[in-house]
Amino acid sequence: MGGDDVAGYLRADRPRAFRFPEDHGPHPGFRNEWWYVVGNVDSEAGRRFGFQITFFRVALTPDVPESLSAWATDHVWMAHLGVTDAGSGEHHAFERFARGAAGLSGADLDPFRVWLEDWRLIALEGNDFPWRLEAVEGNTGVDMVFEQRKPPVLQGDGGLSQKGAGEGNASYYYSMTRLDARGSLRIGDEVHEVSGSAWLDREWSTSALAEDQAGWDWFALQLDDDREVMYYRMRREDGSTDPYSKGLIVAPDGGSQLIRSEDVNLEVLRTWRSDTGRNYPVEWRLRLAPMDREFEIRAVHDAQEMNMTVRYWEGAVDVLEDGKPVGRGYVELAGY
Template identity: 40%
Template sequence: MNARALLVALLLLTGCDKQPASEGFAGLGQGSEDFAPVVPGKVFSFPADHGPHPDFRIEWWYVTANLSDAEGHQYGVQWTLFRNALRPGADQPGWGNGNLWLGHAGLTSETRQFSAQTQGRGGVGQAGVTAAPFSAWIDDWRLSGDLTGRAEVQAKGPGFAYRLDLAATGPLVLQGEGGVSRKSASGQASYYYSQPFFQAQGELQIEGRRVPVKGLAWLDREWSSQHLAADQLGWDWFSLHLDDGRQLMLYRLRQADGQHYLFGNLIAADGHNQPLHPGDIRLAPESTHRVAGREVPVRWSITLPGQHLDLRIAAVNPDAWMALGTPYWEGPVRVEGSAKGVGYLEMTGY
């Protein structure tokens, strides 16, 4: 999800999805010695940590929602705001501000995929985030409210729009070890927390047709200065709502040598965490689909032997390709097997 660390300044400005191998996917493996590091032992503070962290190079606010209409048709929406510091000390007033902001929005139906991108410069009011009251915006796209209570999210693009009311039914969840999410064996990491307990209700607009919907939503917050190792080519990220009230987050960071880095978190209905390490997870693609000239896995198996979970994941719409400046696959999925449910899958670097 994250939408997830997705982009760095070069890609945002050029729309290029190829980077030198030494910089990792989307340049997220670039060195970051002049920015703040991620270190263990951080004490999270809310609502302050809902706001920006200008000493870090990259951060994002990211919402996905699994929705259905009165006839049972399934939909998904994505809303993401990225902040990328073009230089240390970027948080300056006016046109001296060195933050680049990027918004991504998507809407997926069982047969259609819509996506949009917008970008802006910080410091001039076009985009930004305030912690209290919480509001994240770029142009007229907005996520605002109380991330432990009631919030709303809205965006629009060519052929689509959505507005959802969100109501939290559980606590914020720190990912990784106390909110430090390690992304590689060499130590790259992010600060990472989620709100996986949103109930969602609202309206989609699809080519002028209004569709009332309701369902489940998930918010991710991450910030870092070097999100990936230089040899990591992309990732596969799952956020799953299981019917028994548990939530499951899994990451597979794909490395050039094929020794992929796995981690995750099984979240109980009361918000209690069970961090998952590489030896706890068996994750494998089962079939692929050709989209935008790429072969992309759209069916997966997930087995957590220690948790007695054996799941099969299938895309609601295999053509859920986000054809943006940096393209990637992102869309809703169905969950079958030892537990049923719904969720979201993001795949980058294909």
């Protein structure tokens, strides 16, 4: 997300016009891009699960390689799959890599699809919703269909999300904050028919983090009153909150309101130390001035670390207000 290797790439340095469903597809010319879906679902027997799938495209060079080989590529792809069983407390995390060549991985339109080997996110017809996710690793996997409940919302300044100081330290960023999710989820010998709600994030950029930024705390909350809250806290190296932190409140009708860093008070109530030696927050108090509301956010299970090539915490959470459940969500903690 940082670094000086930006020569020859496009930059997120000004607002742009978004077009749907075309922007669901790839954006060549930018160094980084991802398709990210998280969700909270319940089985017919009342058992709760969380899931995450992310497909990352990373450019190796801004130039298309001059080679006749089918293996030549200017991109590498990485995908992460996470599944949390809230009842047992088990968290499963998997990772794959592939070059963007020989049909191993990629992204297309007409019809829409993103894939890494046999993990894939595809439109059932054309480019728009409904989409289907199929991702299985060993005896753990997700087979889910997503239906659109609300239109896309543009993050930041009309979709230009400035993450740090300096021109181009930004991403083009939109979200689909309420998707109906239905399908099956497998853990071990058990297959669970599940339904619930999911969230899609789409970003592409060439650089985003400034030199004094260490990482971020990202919250995606789906409230029972059909509102959604997204807030990301960009953390500086000294632990303070960067003023570029921001978010969005999405109304039941799909309208949205920007959240600025000065509108938010985020207090860590409890932390958890992983086997990798990292201390992650797992319980917070979130005060939002624009809503005049205060939420308590709790991990459904502490040990939801994605212990892979890049280590981070990504997990399902509950949202409470005055001690009563008012929603569910997902939290990502990077740079700890």
